[in-house]
Amino acid sequence: MKWEVVIGLETHVQLQTQSKIFCGASTAFGSEPNTQADAVSLALPGVLPVLNREAVRCAIKFGLAIGADIAPRSVFARKNYFYPDLPKGYQISQYELPVVGKGCLTIRVPAANSEQPEDKVVNITRAHLEEDAGKSVHEDFHGMSGIDLNRAGTPLLEIVSEPDMRSAAEAVAYAKKLHELVQWIGICDGNMQEGSFRCDVNVSVRPEGSEKLGTRREIKNLNSFRFMQQAIEYETRWQIETLEDGGTIQQATVLFDPDSGETRAMRTKEEANDYRYFPDPDLLPLQITTDDIAHVKAAMPELPDAMKARFEQEYGLPAYDAATITASRAMADYFVAAAGALPKEFAKQAANWVMGSVAAKLNEESREIADCPVSPAQLAGLLKRIQDGTISGKIAKEVFDAMWVGEGDADAIIESKGLKQVSDAGEIEKIVDEVLAANAAMVTEYKAGKEKAFNSLVGQCMKVSKGKANPAQVNEILKKKLV
């Protein structure tokens, strides 16, 4: 039997606020345990939550970015469960009326019948605001566990997708796109090691062609895309094998063990799942007016898909280039800064350099484009010198490498290293004569009809000039002399 895997994601995005969602304690990461756990975070008797405006703005931004309706009225609810890192005994979340409604995200996935990837729309069911829990430290404290409540109350946006993905690769593509988007619009720092972006993945399998969903298992707390891929692939295989061996799938929460590459059941859901949600009487309904939305919208950056379309139209970039460059805000900003300093017809060349030499060097040195040693202005300065014929593309690579190690701007490097292209006809003629005299055999070959010998002669001229001769002029003069 052929099987189809069905995948949906729940993503917890930590919002970039200074203070917690319901109180004025700091959200800074990595402080001494419990130094950011105030009376509200500790759930001391009598404390009351007051909602953070910035967290609401972040939710609105996200809703706008995925084309979703923002609820004019949404409600906070208590999700009740017992755990020591949740001192209130409930998490303040949203249930029936979330702040962000249905939206969608377009991802690029490998196409079945083509080399080129194709677009696929993943629907987003909802996104809601909630608070994070604290952290349990299970080292041995005389048979007890340690609790750090610094993280308790940190604002989260939980983003729930429809079960629209059909492979581990699609799920990872969705997660990556979402990860990039939340950073693009500035609501999350995207730091997965620190837990700012965590994914729970629901996986089920069903016979291909079946409409009915299989029983799902939820893989909790994946904090790297590589683990996500591995976990989904393992889980899918496990479910198919279990069913083919005549077994059944029990709904369960599972954890992925990166060391063994396996998933393992954590707890069965039947009891733990009874969260007894009800509206939190400590919080009034959240009202968002069209004015509030308009304010946030006015401050929104251009979104990646819109920017991609603009690059194709305004700069004539191929779709692939436009998609690659808008895959991250930092790269797009870099390209815009470089291309903006050049005439439009050089945008494609700027794109080639950003995706080529710049990306390759960054990759080689595991650096982010934000701390690229060659600034966009410096790159534009270099491209200008290719454009006006001062240097050839080949020499430009040499200049680029020198800029990379901090030897200055393109003009200074060209000057100090004497890399200026030789376009003086007299000088090039001298070089050509020299080469012709030294390569009589090639000349004979060429005259006997061997076209290839011509290219070798051009190569020799370039070599003699140390790459500085203007190749077009070398061609021209050589041709004249060989008639």
Next chain:
Amino acid sequence: MSLNLSDVKRIAHLARVEIDDADAETALRQLSGILGLIAEMQSINTDGITPMSHSQDITQRLRDDAVTETDQRALFQSVAPAVEGGLYLVPKVIE
């Protein structure tokens, strides 16, 4: 909707409330009374009325995103039953 004794015990367990049989019987009677009251209210026609989520018909006020709390760990932990290395200690919980 009607409750039975095992529902009461299950809810008590979820909330980690210790309850003996006599108390469970009392709680069952009281909770059933409340549910009866709700059942009575449900006979009223509420078609076309948006349910309220709060007894007061006003909306949430928001606060500015600013850190206003200082570190008072020593004070808070002075009343905790057990602390170590800045952590609150609790009976071991392992999934």
